[in-house]
Amino acid sequence: MTEINDINQYTASTRLLYADEGFSDEWSSSPPIHQSVSGIAKDAEEFAKISSAPLEERFYARHGNPTSSRLAKVITNLEGGECGIAFAAGQGATTTALMTFLKAGDHVIAQKNHYMGTSKMVTQILPKYGVEATVVDQRSVQNFEEAVRPNTKLILLETPVNPLMYITDIKGVCDIARSKNILTFCDNTFATPINQRPIEQGVDIVMHSTTKYIGGHHDLLGGSLTASRELCEQIWDMSMNIGAIPAPFNSWLALRGIRTLGLRVKQQNASAQAISEFLENHTAVSQVFYPGLETHPQHQLAKSQMSGFGGVLTFVLKGGYDAGRKFIERVKLAHHCSIIETGNNSFRFAQSKNRKIKQA
Numbered sequence: 001m002t003e004i005n006d007i008n009q010y011t012a013s014t015r016l017l018y019a020d021e022g023f024s025d026e027w028s029s030s031p032p033i034h035q036s037v038s039g040i041a042k043d044a045e046e047f048a049k050i051s052s053a054p055l056e057e058r059f060y061a062r063h064g065n066p067t068s069s070r071l072a073k074v075i076t077n078l079e080g081g082e083c084g085i086a087f088a089a090g091q092g093a094t095t096t097a098l099m100t101f102l103k104a105g106d107h108v109i110a111q112k113n114h115y116m117g118t119s120k121m122v123t124q125i126l127p128k129y130g131v132e133a134t135v136v137d138q139r140s141v142q143n144f145e146e147a148v149r150p151n152t153k154l155i156l157l158e159t160p161v162n163p164l165m166y167i168t169d170i171k172g173v174c175d176i177a178r179s180k181n182i183l184t185f186c187d188n189t190f191a192t193p194i195n196q197r198p199i200e201q202g203v204d205i206v207m208h209s210t211t212k213y214i215g216g217h218h219d220l221l222g223g224s225l226t227a228s229r230e231l232c233e234q235i236w237d238m239s240m241n242i243g244a245i246p247a248p249f250n251s252w253l254a255l256r257g258i259r260t261l262g263l264r265v266k267q268q269n270a271s272a273q274a275i276s277e278f279l280e281n282h283t284a285v286s287q288v289f290y291p292g293l294e295t296h297p298q299h300q301l302a303k304s305q306m307s308g309f310g311g312v313l314t315f316v317l318k319g320g321y322d323a324g325r326k327f328i329e330r331v332k333l334a335h336h337c338s339i340i341e342t343g344n345n346s347f348r349f350a351q352s353k354n355r356k357i358k359q360a
Contacts, residue, residue, distance in 0.1 A: 012078055012194055013262030019077035020070045020255075033252045034066040054233040055085070061248075062240060068251040072224055074258055075214070078193035079206050081226035085236055086251050090189060090209025091117045092244025093223035097205055100238040101154055101183055104130030109147045110156040111138040113166055115187060115209075118156065139298065141172035148180060157203070158187035159196075160302070163314045165289045167298040170305055174202030183231075189213065190340075194265040195308040205231060212340050213311075216257035216264055220250040268311030276313045284323070289314040312340055 004022075007015055020031070039058040041047035050059040057064030065086075072084035087093040098121060102108060110122040112135045122133045132151070136143035144155060155177050159168035170186065177184045185205045186198040192213045198206050208214055210222035223244075225235055239245070269292070276290035288295075291302035292309030302309060317323040328336070 019074040037061045067248045071251045071255045076226045079226045083229040083232035084226040086246045087223035088244040088246045089221045090223035093225045096242045106153040107132040107149045107151045108154045113161045138168040144173050154183045167302045170201035196306045210254045215254045220253040222254045269308035272311045279315045286318045287316040
């Protein structure tokens with residue numbers, strides 16, 4: 001096959017198939033699983049070099065792994081970044097980034113709505129180590145600006161976010177952050193790089209739980225960070241101590257899954273749009289939360305920064321808890337499940353009568 005000189009001339013669905021071409025000289029058409037914990041150097045000089053080089057996957061598995069590096073390369077290309085690192089889980093990626101760039105006396109800004117692990121890190125764990133935190137309603141850029149302090153070092157974003165599919169103005173927040181020399185971090189798991197590329201909007205660090213859409217088969221735990229080479233080297237250095245290193249087989253599974261990401265997300269976008277429009281007009285439904293609907297209060301913002309609106313939606317049934325329970329009991333083609341993006345559909349339902357979805 002003729003060598004690909006510029007992979008970026010192709011669409012995302014093509015790049016995710018070929019972005020790792022030439023990564024190694026392996027003869028196999030399927031990427032190999034590098035299970036070895038350590039590599040062999042040809043001489044003492046090479047050993048000294050690879051033992052201290054950042055992001056070197058040939059020395060020791062905690063430093064890096066060729067299979068995981070291959071996955072990170074494809075994600076980095078899709079996100080439009082410069083460098084990437086794979087992790088054992090999305091939460092491991094987030095924790096490593098927070099520990100890299102925050103210390104006692106620093107201040108972080110986050111959203112009121114995040115993945116629950118991120119919220120707990122910000123509001124319960126970081127304060128134990130002297131890091132101050134402010135959470136804001138993500139729907140207003142002004143809220144982020146007003147929360148900035150002289151010691152603010154990082155702003156955490158996630159958009160769209162569960163359960164009400166709120167949208168954050170990525171560029172608006174990043175413009176504020178950059179003017180004040182504050183790093184930005186964005187969880188792009190729900191959108192995927194097929195629908196949204198935060199780096200193009202000014203974000204410094206993009207995180208994925210590769211367990212979800214990227215893996216796509218409900219059979220792996222993984223995470224990733226994409227950033228500049230400079231930031232990745234700092235994150236990599238901290239990762240030596242945090243140790244949230246992915247198993248090579250899990251990275252291989254995610255690499256297998258990402259090949260079909262474009263096709264899957266395209267269909268999920270279409271399905272979620274059709275379902276949300278159907279539900280919006282159903283007499284038993286009181287509210288539908290999906291950014292692809294023109295009635296979504298942030299539809300125009302979502303449209304300006306997303307090329308598709310994702311496969312997750314939330315709706316509220318008239319009749320409250322009892323109506324919801326009866327609905328779930330009668331569903332035939334979806335499972336009670338804790339994870340999005342599997343080979344099947346899934347529903348999540350509030351199990352407590354006291355748990356309500358409220359407009360903030």
